[in-house]
Amino acid sequence: MISIFNFFRKKKSASIAKDRLTIAIMSDRKDSTNYPFMDQMKEEIIEVVKKYIGVRGIEIKKEFDGDFEALSIDVMLDK
Amino acid sequence: MGIVIAVISGKGGVGKTTATANLGLGIGLNNKKCVVVDFDIGQRNLDMILGLENRVVYDMVQVMDGEANLKQALIKSKASENLFFLAASQSKDKSVLESSKVEKLVVELKEDFDFIILDSPAGIESGFEHTIEFADAAIVVVNPEVSSIRDADRAIGILDSKSHKVKQGEEVAKYLIINRIVADMVESGEMLKSEDILDILDIKLLGKIPEDKGVIDASNQGKPVILDKKSIAGQAYMRIAGRLCGKQIDMKDIEMCDSGIFKKIVGMFR
Secondary structure: OHHHHHHHHOOOHHHHHHHHHHHHHHHHHHHOOOOOOHHHHHHHHHHHHHOOOOEEEEEEEEEEEOOEEEEEEEEEEOO | OOEEEEEEOOOOOOOHHHHHHHHHHHHHHOOOOEEEEEOOOOOOOHHHHHOOOOOOOOOHHHHHOOOOOHHHHOEEOOOOOOEEEEOOOOOOOHHHOOHHHHHHHHHHHHHHOOEEEEEOOOOOOHHHHHHHHOOOEEEEEEOOOHHHHHHHHHHHHHHHHHOHHHHOOOOOEEEEEEEEEOHHHHHOOOOOOHHHHHHHHOOEEEEEEEOOOHHHHHHHHOOOHHHOOOOHHHHHHHHHHHHHOOOOOOOOOOOOOOOHHHHHHHHHOO
16 A cells, blocks of 8 residues: 555656755855865965975865854975 | 857757857857857867868867968858858867967957857866856756756856956856757656756756757758757757847747647546
């Protein structure tokens, strides 16, 4: 009986697609560090740090923690 | 001064080049001067869709490098004297593009044409970024299918962060074309509805193209489907081209089968 019941209540695949896409895209957007100014900011940070110490590279990540949004900046120093 | 429109999709194979060819021709048929440029360096295809593959002498990389001038490289379409085509380089790879050279080419084209349509390569790498860099607007092409829509969102994200206009603090206009819609699948709930896709991508609709076997038949012959007056996809492209040229053309509801009302009545008695 349950299987027949499920058959009639089966969710249409388009609405499954919508739900899955909404979640996937939300998480894609969170991961992206695509602020328009990101590249320029990177270069400027490198310039500033370089005044004091050798820099090999820099990585900026956007992070989410509950309601907080943060930029974590990793500076890799020259040996 | 012309408007530069990049045609983008993220995912490959959704009909970007077909859309570029048909809209370019549609704009030409609306008596506006249009040039379509193939930015898919190394994988030239727009020439085939337009039926101009035998006419290519110089490509856009040669123009950028000063080995040929624009007049020599521009190829006039057989179907409209208002449409011109600039081929991608087939021998080189995407790394040959440089921002300053792309900008110079685009600026030069803007002088002579009302519409400059750039056919972007698939993916979101450097070739794509160069296509969107100096665009005033973008047309995003998707299929009503999860991978296409997700990839389109990534491409839109890059457009919103890397285009020259955005960096200047302006906005790049974005419009969506949903390609290959199968009406009875939408009706039965097996294919995403256009409202849902617009919701997810947060973008304005430019037009909907129904699935149509005539599209392959047209590309086989190198005659864009817009020339086939009986083709439903061709008619849809004509409506979109009209909208781009400033005509008020209502959205046609191609997501409803002709038999839709009949089916619903039958359904009531089941």
